[in-house]
Amino acid sequence: xxxxxxxxxxxxxxxxxxxxxxxxxxxxxxxxxxxxxxxxxxxxxxxxxxxxxxxxxxxxxxxxxxxxxxxxxxxxxxxxxxxxxxxxxxxxxxxxxxxxxxxxxxxxxxxxxxxxxxxxxxxxxxxxxxxxxxxxxxxxxxxxxxxxxxxxxxxxxxxxxxxxxxxxxxxxxxxxxxxxxxxxxxxxxxxxxxxxxxxxxxxxxxxxxxxxxxxxxxxxxxxxxxxxxxxxx
Numbered sequence: 142x143x144x145x146x147x148x149x150x151x152x153x154x155x156x157x158x159x160x161x162x163x164x165x166x167x168x169x170x171x172x173x174x175x176x177x178x179x180x181x182x183x184x185x186x187x188x189x190x191x192x193x194x195x196x197x198x199x200x201x202x203x204x205x206x207x208x209x210x211x212x213x214x215x216x217x218x219x220x221x222x223x224x225x226x227x228x229x230x231x232x233x234x235x236x237x238x239x240x241x242x243x244x245x246x247x248x249x250x251x252x253x254x255x256x257x258x259x260x261x262x263x264x265x266x267x268x269x270x271x272x273x274x275x276x277x278x279x280x281x282x283x284x285x286x287x288x289x290x291x292x293x294x295x296x297x298x299x300x301x302x303x304x305x306x307x308x309x310x311x312x313x314x315x316x317x318x319x320x321x322x323x324x325x326x327x328x329x330x331x332x333x334x335x336x337x338x339x340x341x342x343x344x345x346x347x348x349x350x351x352x353x354x355x356x357x358x359x360x361x362x363x364x365x366x367x368x369x370x371x372x373x374x
Contacts, residue, residue, distance in 0.1 A: 164182050164191060166179075168180060176198070177207050177210055180214045183195060185217075193226065195211050195214055196215070196223075198211055199237075199238065199241040199245065202241075215227070215249070224254055227254070231259075236267040239270045240272075247273070255282060255286075258281060271305075272305065275312035279315040291316050291323075292324055294316075313343055314346060
């Protein structure tokens with residue numbers, strides 16, 4: 142009787158191991174469509190055996206839509222399993238590993254990861270890493286630390302082109318008016334016209350979220366050209 146019970150259990154274990162192995166191999170397949178299906182399977186039926194490979198694939202996966210599925214699959218696993226591996230990726234020399242780990246942490250939303258979003262990541266020389274760090278930071282930051290985060294983010298005003306400006310503006314606005322207005326007001330007196338313009342444009346968006354960013358930046362440039370910080374003489 143015991144043998145007859147044990148055999149179905151052993152068969153079930155073997156099937157589970159075989160299925161897990163198939164998913165892991167699929168994540169490493171040369172076909173992006175196979176990798177996509179494997180990531181979907183890993184999220185549909187979460188298994189701690191998938192987590193290491195999912196995180197590793199995030200660091201090297203060339204297709205954005207597959208990376209997004211990898212992130213989704215990781216959000217389906219317990220954060221107690223995923224967070225340690227994702228936080229470890231933040232120290233990687235590979236920019237994609239850092240950016241994708243930050244992106245995934247922002248989707249998981251577990252504030253235990255907040256201490257790992259360091260100033261060095263928020264000011265990372267790689268634009269995509271910095272943008273992902275900004276998004277993750279505003280999701281994970283405790284309310285009482287929002288003003289300090291705003292001060293760090295304000296050091297990036299004027300960085301990059303339109304997309305970078307818009308990403309940073311959105312991150313600052315997400316922190317709320319109380320946290321962000323002091324740093325924006327200070328930045329409008331900055332010696333760099335790019336910083337002044339970006340600060341004024343962000344303040345415009347804060348006051349009127351429906352205003353287009355191009356309009357806000359255009360308004361900021363006009364104000365800077367006039368040599369004022371808010372109103373014409």
